[in-house]
Amino acid sequence: MQYYAGIDIGGTKVYAVVIDEAGCVLGRAKTKIGQENAFEQVVQKIMHTYRGACRDAGIREEDIPAVGLAFPSPIDRVRRIIKHAPNLGWIDLKFSARLKEAFGKPFFVGNDVNMGTFAEYHLGAAKGHISVYGIFVGTGVGGGYILEGKIVRGLAYTAGEIGHTIIKMNGPRCNCGQRGCLEAIAAKSGMIKYIKKQVEKRGKSTLLEKIAPNWRKSLGSSALRKAFQRHDKLVSQALKRSAEAIGVAVGNIISTVGVDAIVLGGGVIEELNAFFLPAIEKSMRKHSFAGAASDVALLEPRLGDDAVALGSAWFVRLPEKQDMLFY
Numbered sequence: 416m417q418y419y420a421g422i423d424i425g426g427t428k429v430y431a432v433v434i435d436e437a438g439c440v441l442g443r444a445k446t447k448i449g450q451e452n453a454f455e456q457v458v459q460k461i462m463h464t465y466r467g468a469c470r471d472a473g474i475r476e477e478d479i480p481a482v483g484l485a486f487p488s489p490i491d492r493v494r495r496i497i498k499h500a501p502n503l504g505w506i507d508l509k510f511s512a513r514l515k516e517a518f519g520k521p522f523f524v525g526n527d528v529n530m531g532t533f534a535e536y537h538l539g540a541a542k543g544h545i546s547v548y549g550i551f552v553g554t555g556v557g558g559g560y561i562l563e564g565k566i567v568r569g570l571a572y573t574a575g576e577i578g579h580t581i582i583k584m585n586g587p588r589c590n591c592g593q594r595g596c597l598e599a600i601a602a603k604s605g606m607i608k609y610i611k612k613q614v615e616k617r618g619k620s621t622l623l624e625k626i627a628p629n630w631r632k633s634l635g636s637s638a639l640r641k642a643f644q645r646h647d648k649l650v651s652q653a654l655k656r657s658a659e660a661i662g663v664a665v666g667n668i669i670s671t672v673g674v675d676a677i678v679l680g681g682g683v684i685e686e687l688n689a690f691f692l693p694a695i696e697k698s699m700r701k702h703s704f705a706g707a708a709s710d711v712a713l714l715e716p717r718l719g720d721d722a723v724a725l726g727s728a729w730f731v732r733l734p735e736k737q738d739m740l741f742y
């Protein structure tokens with residue numbers, strides 16, 4: 416029996432799993448990142464978490480032939496560079512030599528949302544579908560596109576970045592510098608900006624002042640849910656706007672690439688799924704061409720916190736992906 420490890424490196428934590436050949440998770444471990452996010456420090460935490468997951472699974476490191484890693488950045492495989500991970504403050508970071516030294520075995524490096532969607536495609540909600548798009552809405556909006564089992568990356572490794580497609584020309588400014596991106600309207604960062612503007616410029620009020628007094632700086636999805644359930648008008652408007660924009664983006668995806676399933680996840684959608692799924696579906700139908708949306712499945716993710724790490728482990732487990740590994 417062989418085992419595989421997958422490691423999800425996020426802006427705030429490293430999360431690792433060890434799986435068997437069938438994709439069952441045998442062990443898990445998690446380490447916080449905090450402010451110490453220089454690459455060398457993160458590599459130490461990656462190794463610590465990886466070893467923790469091996470111990471949790473009762474597996475020796477020698478029994479793991481390959482490791483998959485996922486970073487919150489587009490990955491340039493040819494130059495072996497983590498292109499831009501804003502949450503970790505990394506730009507054009509060469510990863511290859513240090514990770515090779517650390518693991519001493521073949522490894523793969525991918526984008527986190529791609530690997531999460533890959534997991535849902537092979538082992539989770541979208542199993543059995545052919546062409547699948549994953550959209551994950553939290554602080555930002557991430558996306559991944561899997562076509563017939565393959566991750567579509569594109570020339571600049573930005574395929575699937577649905578968060579930065581323009582939904583509204585000359586719309587609100589996005590963190591990426593463009594205007595009117597899906598993320599600038601639909602993500603939590605976009606909702607905060609919208610609510611702030613309504614409060615500060617239009618003199619409107621929101622229950623968030625009581626529910627989450629620090630909402631201008633950091634807003635949890637559960638605070639959004641509480642305000643929504645208490646019929647906060649501004650929060651309801653922000654959520655409606657978000658769902659409508661996601662529906663437009665989904666309609667555009669369906670019209671341009673014709674996927675047969677969309678996985679809709681991330682903290683914001685999962686916390687308020689009873690509101691979001693029907694609202695997105697309504698908007699998607701309105702904004703897609705020639706009834707193309709009618710047979711497309713909208714799916715909720717099934718793999719939870721494991722998804723990204725599990726997808727990374729499953730990737731290195733598949734025989735057809737072996738030529739994608741770094742040695």
Ligand SMILES: [Zn+2]
Binds near residue numbers: 580590598
């Ligand atoms: Zn953007």
